[in-house]
Every structure is written in C-alpha cells, then in structure tokens.
Amino acid sequence: MAKLAVAIGLFALILVTAPLVAVAYRAGGLGLSAADWSALRFTLWQALLSAILSVLLAIPVAKALSRRHFFGRSTLITLLGAPFLLPVIVAVMGLLALFGRSGVLNTALSALGLPTLSIYGLQGVLIAHVFLNFPLATRMILQGWQAIPAERFRLAESLSFTPREIHRHLERPMLIEVLPGTFATIFAMCLTSFAVALILGGGPRATTLELAIYQAVRFEFDLAHAAGLALLQVLVGGLAALVAWIAARQAGFGAGLDRRLPLPAPTGWRLWLDSTAILFATLFLLGPMLAVLLPAISGLLDLPSQVWPALARSLAVALGSTLLTCVTALVLALGAARGQRWLDIAATLPLATSGLVLGTGLFVLLQPLIPPASLALPVTLLVNTLLALPFAYRLLLPEARALETDYGRLADSLGLHGLARLRLLSLPRLARPLGFSAGLTAALSMGDLGVIALFASESQATLPLVIQRLSGAYKQDVAAAASVLLVASSFALFWLFDRKGRNAQA
Amino acid sequence: MRISLAAFISCLAIPAAAETPVLTVLTYDSFISEWGPGPAVEKAFESICSCDVRFVSGGDGASLLARLQLEGASSEADVVLGLDTNLTAAAEATGLFAPHGQPAANALPTAYDNALFLPYDWSWFAFVYDKTKHPNPPKSFEELAASDLKVVIQDPRSSTPGLGLLLWVKAAYGDRAAEIWTGLSDNILTVTPGWSEAYGLFTEGEADMVLSYVTSPAYHRIGEQDDTKDWAPFSEGHYLQVEVSGILANSDQPELAQAFMAFTQSPEFQSVIPETNWMYPATDIALPEGFETTRPEKSLLFSDVEAQSTRQAALEEWQSSLSQ
Structure with a gap:
C-alpha cells in the first residue's frame, strides 16, 4: 500500500511536470515578458482575496449547518456541491442575471431611485470566485465539524463550557487542521481562473496568467512563453500547498463512539447569526442558479440529436475518472496519513497547472506516436482524474489521518492489513468523504472542456464541447438548454455518490 | 514498447473505414455544429467525391493555426478551413501550405488573390x-x-x-x-x-x-x-473578415484536397454559407430573401x-x- 502510494504520487508529479517540460523542450526554453509580472500580481491578488473571503464566509455557514436542524438541511448540504459543477459561463450568466447591469439588483436599485452598482471589476471577480468556491469550503469545513466526536461536545456541555471555551478547545484545533488545506485548494483553483476573471474583471486590467498562457499557446504559438508562465503558476501553487502543509496541525480528538448526538442550538445572538448564515448561503447559492437555469428548461424538449451521444460519452468519461480518482486519492490520503507527507504537494500541484499547457504538452508527447483523435477520450479521462485528484485528496486527508491515529495501532495489533483492512476499516470509516469526492469528481469531469477540445474530432465530442459549438453558431438558447442538461446530469451523479457516502456513515 | 503502446491505444479508437479515402478537414468548432455548415457540406461533397469527409475541430480560427504549428508536417489534416486574413501571413510562414490552384473568389468587396489561401466566405x-x-x-x-x-x-x-x-x-x-x-x-x-x-x-x-x-x-x-x-x-x-481555406503540403490526399478547394467555390457549398455560417458567400450567388438590408x-x-x-x-x- 505504501509503495503504491509513492508510485501514484510520483506518477501524479510526472503527469504535471512532463507536459510542461515537453512544451519547454519543444520551444527550446522558457520565456517571460514584462507584462507577465503585472498579470502575476493581479492573479495572486485576486486568488488570495477570493480564498480568504470564501473561507471566512464558509466558517459561520459550516458551523450553523453542523448544529442546526431544519427542513431541507440535507438538501441544502447537497446543493452546496452545485455551483462548483456549473460550467463557468453558466455561472457567470447566473451572477449577471442578479448583479449585472440589467440584473435584479440594479433594476430594483434604479426603481428605488438609488445609484446602480457595477459588477465589472475586481469586485465581480471576487463575487464569482466566492460563489464558485465558498460552498466547497463550507463542505470541507463542515466535514471537520462532523469529524469531532459527539462525545467531546457532550463532555464540554457537562463541564459547562461557554461557547468561547468550546471554540478554544474543540473548534479552533479542528479549524487549524482543516483550514490551511481548504485555503490552499481554493487559492490554487483561483490561480488558474481565466474566463471569469476576464469577463467580470472588465477587460485587460484583469489579465490573469492563464489568459496570458492562452494567448501564448493559441494566438502567438510562443510555446517558450507558455511554458514559462505555466511554470510560474505551478510554483505559486506549490508554494501555497507547502504553506498549507506547514500550517496544518492535526487536532487529535481521538476516537468517539460514532453516536449521532444532535448538538444543542445556541441561544441569543448566536442563534441569529446561525440563521443569517444559512439564509445567506441559501440565497447566494440558489439565486444565480435558478436565474440562469429556469428560463432555459423549456428548451430541453427540442435539443438537437448531437446532444445525446455526447451526453453518453460524457457520462462514460465521468464514471471512469471517478473510479480512477477515488482509488488514487484514497491510496494517497492513506499514504500521507501514515507519514508520507510529501504526497501533499503531489496531490495539490495538479490544481495549479494550466489545463491548456497540460493538454498541449500531452499532445506534443503523444502525437508522434499515435493520431491524436484516437486518444481523445483516454486522454480526457486521464486529465480529468489528475485535475479532480486534489479535491478528493483534500477531502479524504483529515479523516484518513484521524483513522490512522485512532484505529491504526489497533488494526496493526490485530494483523489487519491489505484488502481486509481496506474493506473492514478504511472504506467504512471514510465513506462520507469518499462519497463526496466521488460526486465532485464525476461532476467535474462531466463539465470539463479542457483537453477534449484539442484532441476530439466531430464524432467524439463530449457534452461541454457540443455546447461550445452550439453557442458559436448563434444557438445560444439551445446551448443554454444543453447546459441545463449538463448541469442536471452532473448534479444527478454528484447527488447519487454524495448521498451514498453520507448514508453509509449512518 | 512504442509499438505495443500504440497498438494498445489504437484498439481504443474507432476503426476507420479502410477502403474509401478519407479527407480530413481541420476547422473551427461552430462550423461543425448541427446548425453550422459542416453537416450539409459533408453530405454534398461526399455525394460527388466517393470519399469520407472527416471534420476535426480545434477551437476557433486562431487556435487552428496554433494546432497546425503544433502538429507540424505530421498533421493528419488535408485541408484547413477557417483561418482569416489577419492570420494568413503567419500561416504562410509555417511553410506547411501548398498552392490551391483555384482562381480568386469573385464576390469580395476588395480583391483578395493569394496562391495559398482561398476565401470561402466573408463579412x-x-x-x-x-x-x-x-x-x-x-x-x-x-x-x-x-x-x-x-x-x-x-x-x-x-x-x-x-x-x-x-x-x-x-x-x-x-x-x-x-x-x-x-x-x-x-x-x-x-x-x-x-x-x-x-x-x-x-x-x-x-x-x-x-x-x-x-x-x-x-x-x-x-x-x-x-x-x-x-x-x-x-x-x-x-x-472585413475574410475566411479562407488552404491545402496542407503534406496531405496524403492531394487530389481530393484540390477537389475540395474547387468545391468550396461551387454553388452547392456557397449556398449553404449564408444561413448556417451567417456570412456572405465568396462567389456571386443569389442571397437568401431578407439576408441583406x-x-x-x-x-x-x-x-x-x-x-x-x-x-x-x-x-x-x-x-x-x-x-x-
């Protein structure tokens, strides 16, 4: 198992670096220009702010969800996975329907005779990144809360701890364990932002590294420049992973009895805070999604026939990469929990790689061997696995560590190893994060457009590629309806896996 | 190792029909959508060429060129369709293109005559x-x-x-x-x-x-x-945007590619353009009712x-x- 973890970790590192090296080798070097430094500054600044805001907003929401019980709570927790799996342009359109120039907010403001607000600029980039990432942060932090054994809260209660003391002894150690990884994940995600930053950033002021890479690869064919930029991006992402690695400390609550004891609801202003947090999360989540998806639903009935085989292809790729991702992430997380901490870096770096350079590099590597079109689906599968790995790993890691600390020695002393240990101990204990990871991976790879565009011929299009083709041929309304189909099927996969994981725990 | 890897991966591919020659056309995404010109063009050309037309898409016009530069002389494509005249100088510099051998398109507002690139639509x-x-x-x-x-x-x-x-x-x-x-x-x-x-x-x-x-x-x-x-x-x-197509010098189907270039100037191809690509045809044919004010x-x-x-x-x- 440990050897397998090392092998997979190395393979992930190779898969991240080899395409980059291939691109640089093909170009004969690395190049950067003066304009890149301002792109780097903007990229870092927006990623930092986006990650801070997402995490800060997620803490009260996760806390409220961990101790409040209300109708629809379980659905809301599932829906937290949804923004993350919206295709970027759908998310942007949804936000514009609310905050845009002719959106709900500004229409209301001008009806009241108030000055309107512009979403275009850094504020728009942040709103979009928070919309896309804060639900994920909430889920990650919520898992942390749920991983604190209920007996610890009972004990605190019987010792008459004040909320402040509970925070100090239980919640703060948990947050110190969970937050750095959550932060690094979101930071790395926002590093590679391209369309969101450009559209909502309002123009060339909001140039990110990924846009510069796009320009270098697609327009100027300056591969040295692209490789230089991609390397910069990977270095920054790696640095973030390193900082998270240093900052995180295991909370060490010890094992509990796995009883589900409802936490008491708070009193006074804290009760109001909880309700506000939940209300805010619900509105901020559902508003943009409903605004963009509802009007397009009517178009579902007359979708073109191209859509259905594309949907089947997307589903197949999604299920394949889900299986691969879950296996690799599980092996890596268990390996890291047993002391191979460098795996942290191997499992975070894929987030910071540019999808375009990854695709281009693989293309350069494989094209001399085999016609690219025959590789479209296998390569997509591989890349999707690589890109989903960081999330799955990050979700599994805290619980894998707790599992190792709490039950590792017992299992060792019982001689429980290999597959038996996996079946009897690891899988049941990790069912919840594993289900969530599987759901996210499936949904992510359903929606991924990344490399398929570089490899596919007409007969191999996945659903996101068909949507792109439709929206380029004036059929924006059909593209919108096809997006509804994409979102619905992504969400169905996500819901299925996530539900399974959460029920297995009970 | 190389061979076995290639053999393994080609098993995953859809086996191509071996008998009929295949003309591979590299073009942009929207061209081959169900509402784009692709399907009608494919059908019309296949009915006269006794060949199989296969479209490969590579993003938009600019990324077509990048794709070609990436693939170099080993590109599978026989014809590239969808560059515009702002990119043709860079495309010519790659040395990957061969003369198309067709007379210049006759319905452009400014004359455009290039031995390598042939306009098929414009706006x-x-x-x-x-x-x-x-x-x-x-x-x-x-x-x-x-x-x-x-x-x-x-x-x-x-x-x-x-x-x-x-x-x-x-x-x-x-x-x-x-x-x-x-x-x-x-x-x-x-x-x-x-x-x-x-x-x-x-x-x-x-x-x-x-x-x-x-x-x-x-x-x-x-x-x-x-x-x-x-x-x-x-x-x-x-x-103006003038969209052009060109033949790749390394095409393994040079005659078919030449025939396709001639076909892009035919009424069968040109009449598809206005109402699928929403651009002006490059040859002098009647425009659809209500197309132009x-x-x-x-x-x-x-x-x-x-x-x-x-x-x-x-x-x-x-x-x-x-x-x-």
Whole structure:
C-alpha cells in the first residue's frame, strides 16, 4: 500500500511536470515578458482575496449547518456541491442575471431611485470566485465539524463550557487542521481562473496568467512563453500547498463512539447569526442558479440529436475518472496519513497547472506516436482524474489521518492489513468523504472542456464541447438548454455518490 | 514498447473505414455544429467525391493555426478551413501550405488573390444593437466614445473578432488609435475571451451593443423571425473578415484536397454559407430573401503582411489604453 502510494504520487508529479517540460523542450526554453509580472500580481491578488473571503464566509455557514436542524438541511448540504459543477459561463450568466447591469439588483436599485452598482471589476471577480468556491469550503469545513466526536461536545456541555471555551478547545484545533488545506485548494483553483476573471474583471486590467498562457499557446504559438508562465503558476501553487502543509496541525480528538448526538442550538445572538448564515448561503447559492437555469428548461424538449451521444460519452468519461480518482486519492490520503507527507504537494500541484499547457504538452508527447483523435477520450479521462485528484485528496486527508491515529495501532495489533483492512476499516470509516469526492469528481469531469477540445474530432465530442459549438453558431438558447442538461446530469451523479457516502456513515 | 503502446491505444479508437479515402478537414468548432455548415457540406461533397469527409475541430480560427504549428508536417489534416486574413501571413510562414490552384473568389468587396489561401466566405465587422431600444445608434467610433452606450467586445489576445476590432480601429485611425481606445474605455462594459460569450451578454440584455458582423441581424431576422436587431453603419468604414481555406503540403490526399478547394467555390457549398455560417458567400450567388438590408459604404482591410506587422504594436496600445 505504501509503495503504491509513492508510485501514484510520483506518477501524479510526472503527469504535471512532463507536459510542461515537453512544451519547454519543444520551444527550446522558457520565456517571460514584462507584462507577465503585472498579470502575476493581479492573479495572486485576486486568488488570495477570493480564498480568504470564501473561507471566512464558509466558517459561520459550516458551523450553523453542523448544529442546526431544519427542513431541507440535507438538501441544502447537497446543493452546496452545485455551483462548483456549473460550467463557468453558466455561472457567470447566473451572477449577471442578479448583479449585472440589467440584473435584479440594479433594476430594483434604479426603481428605488438609488445609484446602480457595477459588477465589472475586481469586485465581480471576487463575487464569482466566492460563489464558485465558498460552498466547497463550507463542505470541507463542515466535514471537520462532523469529524469531532459527539462525545467531546457532550463532555464540554457537562463541564459547562461557554461557547468561547468550546471554540478554544474543540473548534479552533479542528479549524487549524482543516483550514490551511481548504485555503490552499481554493487559492490554487483561483490561480488558474481565466474566463471569469476576464469577463467580470472588465477587460485587460484583469489579465490573469492563464489568459496570458492562452494567448501564448493559441494566438502567438510562443510555446517558450507558455511554458514559462505555466511554470510560474505551478510554483505559486506549490508554494501555497507547502504553506498549507506547514500550517496544518492535526487536532487529535481521538476516537468517539460514532453516536449521532444532535448538538444543542445556541441561544441569543448566536442563534441569529446561525440563521443569517444559512439564509445567506441559501440565497447566494440558489439565486444565480435558478436565474440562469429556469428560463432555459423549456428548451430541453427540442435539443438537437448531437446532444445525446455526447451526453453518453460524457457520462462514460465521468464514471471512469471517478473510479480512477477515488482509488488514487484514497491510496494517497492513506499514504500521507501514515507519514508520507510529501504526497501533499503531489496531490495539490495538479490544481495549479494550466489545463491548456497540460493538454498541449500531452499532445506534443503523444502525437508522434499515435493520431491524436484516437486518444481523445483516454486522454480526457486521464486529465480529468489528475485535475479532480486534489479535491478528493483534500477531502479524504483529515479523516484518513484521524483513522490512522485512532484505529491504526489497533488494526496493526490485530494483523489487519491489505484488502481486509481496506474493506473492514478504511472504506467504512471514510465513506462520507469518499462519497463526496466521488460526486465532485464525476461532476467535474462531466463539465470539463479542457483537453477534449484539442484532441476530439466531430464524432467524439463530449457534452461541454457540443455546447461550445452550439453557442458559436448563434444557438445560444439551445446551448443554454444543453447546459441545463449538463448541469442536471452532473448534479444527478454528484447527488447519487454524495448521498451514498453520507448514508453509509449512518 | 512504442509499438505495443500504440497498438494498445489504437484498439481504443474507432476503426476507420479502410477502403474509401478519407479527407480530413481541420476547422473551427461552430462550423461543425448541427446548425453550422459542416453537416450539409459533408453530405454534398461526399455525394460527388466517393470519399469520407472527416471534420476535426480545434477551437476557433486562431487556435487552428496554433494546432497546425503544433502538429507540424505530421498533421493528419488535408485541408484547413477557417483561418482569416489577419492570420494568413503567419500561416504562410509555417511553410506547411501548398498552392490551391483555384482562381480568386469573385464576390469580395476588395480583391483578395493569394496562391495559398482561398476565401470561402466573408463579412464586415460591425456593432450590433437592438433598434427598438436605441433608435439613433452612433455613426462612428468617436460618436460611440461620446455616448453613454455600453458595448461588449472580444479580447484580441484570444479571439479573431477581437483582433479584427483592433485592426479596424488601427486601419481607420492610424496614429490616433490609442486616443480612440482611451475614449472608448468607459463605454466598454467588458471584454470576453470569445465571440459567443460576448454575443450571449448582448442577447441577455446586459450590453447595448456587441462587436459582431453586419450579417448577424440576418440570423435574427431569418432564423428567429426577430426584426429588432440591426448593425450600426460607421462613417470610418468597416473592417472585413475574410475566411479562407488552404491545402496542407503534406496531405496524403492531394487530389481530393484540390477537389475540395474547387468545391468550396461551387454553388452547392456557397449556398449553404449564408444561413448556417451567417456570412456572405465568396462567389456571386443569389442571397437568401431578407439576408441583406444595406451594405457599408467603405471597406477596410490590411493586407496579410500589414495585419501581421501591425498587430503587436496595436495590441500593446490597446492594452495600455484600456488598463488605465
């Protein structure tokens, strides 16, 4: 198992670096220009702010969800996975329907005779990144809360701890364990932002590294420049992973009895805070999604026939990469929990790689061997696995560590190893994060457009590629309806896996 | 190892029909969508060539060239369809193209004769707007800059219409281009990576005008029976986008490729273009009913070489004017 973890970790590192090296080798070097430094500054600044805001907003929401019980709570927790799996342009359109120039907010403001607000600029980039990432942060932090054994809260209660003391002894150690990884994940995600930053950033002021890479690869064919930029991006992402690695400390609550004891609801202003947090999360989540998806639903009935085989292809790729991702992430997380901490870096770096350079590099590597079109689906599968790995790993890691600390020695002393240990101990204990990871991976790879565009011929299009083709041929309304189909099927996969994981725990 | 890996992976591929020759056409995404020209073109050519036409898409026009440069001489493609004249100088410099051997296309507003690249359609860039909301659209870039209208444009670093606008302003204003961009900066609502995002923002009512083509309103009139969209004639003249195709020198089907080039000029191909690609046909054929209302009075177009040499400086000018 440990050897397998090392092998997979190395393979992930190779898969991240080899395409980059291939691109640089093909170009004969690395190049950067003066304009890149301002792109780097903007990229870092927006990623930092986006990650801070997402995490800060997620803490009260996760806390409220961990101790409040209300109708629809379980659905809301599932829906937290949804923004993350919206295709970027759908998310942007949804936000514009609310905050845009002719959106709900500004229409209301001008009806009241108030000055309107512009979403275009850094504020728009942040709103979009928070919309896309804060639900994920909430889920990650919520898992942390749920991983604190209920007996610890009972004990605190019987010792008459004040909320402040509970925070100090239980919640703060948990947050110190969970937050750095959550932060690094979101930071790395926002590093590679391209369309969101450009559209909502309002123009060339909001140039990110990924846009510069796009320009270098697609327009100027300056591969040295692209490789230089991609390397910069990977270095920054790696640095973030390193900082998270240093900052995180295991909370060490010890094992509990796995009883589900409802936490008491708070009193006074804290009760109001909880309700506000939940209300805010619900509105901020559902508003943009409903605004963009509802009007397009009517178009579902007359979708073109191209859509259905594309949907089947997307589903197949999604299920394949889900299986691969879950296996690799599980092996890596268990390996890291047993002391191979460098795996942290191997499992975070894929987030910071540019999808375009990854695709281009693989293309350069494989094209001399085999016609690219025959590789479209296998390569997509591989890349999707690589890109989903960081999330799955990050979700599994805290619980894998707790599992190792709490039950590792017992299992060792019982001689429980290999597959038996996996079946009897690891899988049941990790069912919840594993289900969530599987759901996210499936949904992510359903929606991924990344490399398929570089490899596919007409007969191999996945659903996101068909949507792109439709929206380029004036059929924006059909593209919108096809997006509804994409979102619905992504969400169905996500819901299925996530539900399974959460029920297995009970 | 090499062979076994290749053999393994080719098992995953769909086996191609071995008997009939295959013509591989590299083109942009929207060309091969169900509503694009692709399906009709494929059917029409296959009925006369006894071959199998296979489209491979590689993003938009600019990424086609990058794709070719990446693949070099080992590209599978026989024909590339979808470059525009702002990219042909760079395409020629790759040395990957062979002469097409066809006479120049005869229905362009300015003559375009290039031994390597053959136009198959074209249109003028224009700002499209809703005439029920804005009965008096601006008549020039300067009027647009002075108005409080909000436009959405495409990024010249990632999209061919964006690059077209950059060269349009440069062709119309020369040394004054930076000044025009500075004047326009408060009218530019935002810049999108590609055409479809920009057009989507416009149809959702987020922007007053969008950079598109004079032929875009025809889509709404004919395709959607919606007569509310129009394009604003600018007194500076309108920059042309001429879309071309070319044969790759390394094609293993040179005769088929030649035949396809001739086919792009035939009425069968050309008559598909207006109502699927929403561009003007490159040869003199009758336009569909309601396709055209008026034409711009003046056409602007840099030569292939000028477009290539102007681009970098114009881009820097654009970026610094809009970043202030």
